[in-house]
Amino acid sequence: MASESKNKTREIQIKEKVYTTIPFGSQHVALPEPIKFIFDTENEIVKEIKFDIAYVHRGIEKALTTMFDFRKAPYVVGRVCGICSAAHTIPCAVVMERAIGIDREIPDRAKAIRMIALEINRLQSHFLINGHLAEVCGYENVFMHIWRDREMIMDLADMLFGNRVQYDVVCVGGVNRDIPKDKERVLLDKLNEIEKSVEFMEKIFTKDRTLVSRLKGLGVVSKEMALEYGIVGPMARASGVKTDCRVEDDWGLYKDLGFEMVTMEEGDSLARCLVRVRECYESIRIIREAIKSTEEGEISIKVTANPKYEAVCRNEAPRGELFYYVKGTGGIMPDRVRIRTPTLANIPILPEVMKDVSYNDIPPLLMSFDPCIACTGR
Amino acid sequence: MSIFALSRVKSPWILHYDTGGCNGCDIEILAVLTPRYDVERFGMINRGNPKQADVFLVTGPVTKRCRERLINLYLQVPEPKVVVAVGSCACDGGVFRNMYNVENGVDKVIPVDVYVPGCAARPHQIIDGVVKALEILSKKTKENIELPEYIKERFPSLNDRRKVLEEMRKR
Numbered sequence: 001m002a003s004e005s006k007n008k009t010r011e012i013q014i015k016e017k018v019y020t021t022i023p024f025g026s027q028h029v030a031l032p033e034p035i036k037f038i039f040d041t042e043n044e045i046v047k048e049i050k051f052d053i054a055y056v057h058r059g060i061e062k063a064l065t066t067m068f069d070f071r072k073a074p075y076v077v078g079r080v081c082g083i084c085s086a087a088h089t090i091p092c093a094v095v096m097e098r099a100i101g102i103d104r105e106i107p108d109r110a111k112a113i114r115m116i117a118l119e120i121n122r123l124q125s126h127f128l129i130n131g132h133l134a135e136v137c138g139y140e141n142v143f144m145h146i147w148r149d150r151e152m153i154m155d156l157a158d159m160l161f162g163n164r165v166q167y168d169v170v171c172v173g174g175v176n177r178d179i180p181k182d183k184e185r186v187l188l189d190k191l192n193e194i195e196k197s198v199e200f201m202e203k204i205f206t207k208d209r210t211l212v213s214r215l216k217g218l219g220v221v222s223k224e225m226a227l228e229y230g231i232v233g234p235m236a237r238a239s240g241v242k243t244d245c246r247v248e249d250d251w252g253l254y255k256d257l258g259f260e261m262v263t264m265e266e267g268d269s270l271a272r273c274l275v276r277v278r279e280c281y282e283s284i285r286i287i288r289e290a291i292k293s294t295e296e297g298e299i300s301i302k303v304t305a306n307p308k309y310e311a312v313c314r315n316e317a318p319r320g321e322l323f324y325y326v327k328g329t330g331g332i333m334p335d336r337v338r339i340r341t342p343t344l345a346n347i348p349i350l351p352e353v354m355k356d357v358s359y360n361d362i363p364p365l366l367m368s369f370d371p372c373i374a375c376t377g378r
Numbered sequence: 379m380s381i382f383a384l385s386r387v388k389s390p391w392i393l394h395y396d397t398g399g400c401n402g403c404d405i406e407i408l409a410v411l412t413p414r415y416d417v418e419r420f421g422m423i424n425r426g427n428p429k430q431a432d433v434f435l436v437t438g439p440v441t442k443r444c445r446e447r448l449i450n451l452y453l454q455v456p457e458p459k460v461v462v463a464v465g466s467c468a469c470d471g472g473v474f475r476n477m478y479n480v481e482n483g484v485d486k487v488i489p490v491d492v493y494v495p496g497c498a499a500r501p502h503q504i505i506d507g508v509v510k511a512l513e514i515l516s517k518k519t520k521e522n523i524e525l526p527e528y529i530k531e532r533f534p535s536l537n538d539r540r541k542v543l544e545e546m547r548k549r
């Protein structure tokens with residue numbers, strides 16, 4: 001009799017609340033990078049999140065001041081992150097130029113080629129993350145489609161810069177190789193095809209009922225919250241914050257080419273995804289304009305001095321604002337290099353948004369944040 | 379060739395772990411699984427489960443924190459297995475060589491069978507490397523297991539090593 005009543009109370013307790021701790025990572029099939037989450041859940045509702053992002057710390061900032069001279073620095077920081085490699089090499093080169101004091105003399109053609117590299121980089125990154133987002137929502141088919149189309153962009157990068165992932169086209173003082181006329185033509189042709197696949201992507205993410213209802217209203221970040229936490233990039237733009245370092249910093253020709261910012265007001269996962277899709281159109285337009293506005297010609301200037309000033313550069317990586325600081329002393333290696341990556345700015349809001357979300361909504365939510373761990377760990 | 383060995387080569391399952399590289403090679407491994415390169419025609423699937431894997435793809439220069447996890451994963455993969463180091467930085471540290479938090483390559487920690495160079499390694503190269511690895515896998519049996527360096531260090535006496543080997547064969 002006594003044991004029966006005990007059993008009953010246990011049953012009732014189980015019905016009321018079940019606490020489970022779910023570890024996720026550091027090795028998992030859904031994660032290409034080592035990151036570890038621990039979710040404390042109550043009846044499948046996430047109550048507390050702990051995460052660990054420092055598995056991949058390699059010490060690149062230190063190495064830039066002790067192992068590599070400043071001319072090699074852009075190639076080294078390209079290896080901070082393979083998804084946004086061009087986004088890292090450009091501000092590093094620019095910041096070194098500013099520390100030397102030659103950033104006003106960079107030829108326009110070099111600036112245009114840098115912009116093309118950055119935008120191709122952004123295209124492939126946005127394709128990648130939208131494909132992943134579709135996959136974690138259960139649309140493996142869409143994932144395969146998007147990644148097949150992504151190969152066109154990778155081919156373009158291969159043709160223009162000679163490598164699929166690490167472009168290494170940007171150097172201190174300009175760029176390493178020009179884009180000849182015949183390749184320009186191929187590039188413009190291919191862009192039309194890529195535009196079509198962006199249209200396909202937009203159609204799926206706006207028309208497909210299952211995807212839309214899965215992502216709509218998930219993980220809403222209001223404008224006030226976005227400003228308070230200081231989030232950056234497509235995430236901030238999806239919440240209606242007008243911020244884009246492509247117009248805020250002036251290393252490129254973005255202002256001359258009439259850059260238009262993509263913003264949305266909703267701030268949910270769907271909005272973040274759609275901002276990325278619509279940015280693809282803008283990227284394609286910028287590449288076309290950049291090709292048209294400049295002619296083949298001088299692509300780099302001679303660098304004779306060493307960095308001697310303090311300088312900063314802000315660049316818009318696919319994931320948001322990327323900040324470089326350098327302090328030169330006139331020697332061949334700078335005194336201090338500091339990299340602040342976009343994911344670092346976007347992570348503090350993560351536990352806030354994930355709270356009280358059902359556990360099965362975590363993967364799409366996480367993917368819509370687009371975290372990059374290799375950048376953050378360095 | 380026994381039927382197990384034959385089927386292992388016909389349908390090897392992949393385990394992939396990033397030990398601190400730049401993601402470049404990880405993305406290329408993912409690209410290998412997608413329609414353009416379609417590695418599934420060799421019967422390969424990416425399963426995140428070490429207990430079911432035959433081919434262990436490792437990228438990255440092995441940071442100090444990833445070292446223990448890498449060893450742990452390596453020991454969990456059942457024998458016989460092959461390890462493929464993908465990317466220059468997995469082969470010998472690459473651009474990260476001698477930075478203060480890295481171990482200069484996968485082979486400093488676990489035995490490596492195939493090295494795929496390139497920064498980033500191209501998908502064609504990765505496929506080529508994995509197919510080479512399958513040749514090696516077909517020759518491996520549970521009998522000729524090579525013990526990793528750190529196990530030899532930890533167990534200097536031959537008797538202890540024999541026990542470890544037996545333990546590994548049971549998996």
Ligand code: SF4
Pocket residue numbers: 079082165166399400401402403404437438464465466467468472473496497498499
């Ligand atoms: S080999 Fe190069 S591209 Fe590949 S993970 Fe290492 S640094 Fe990145």
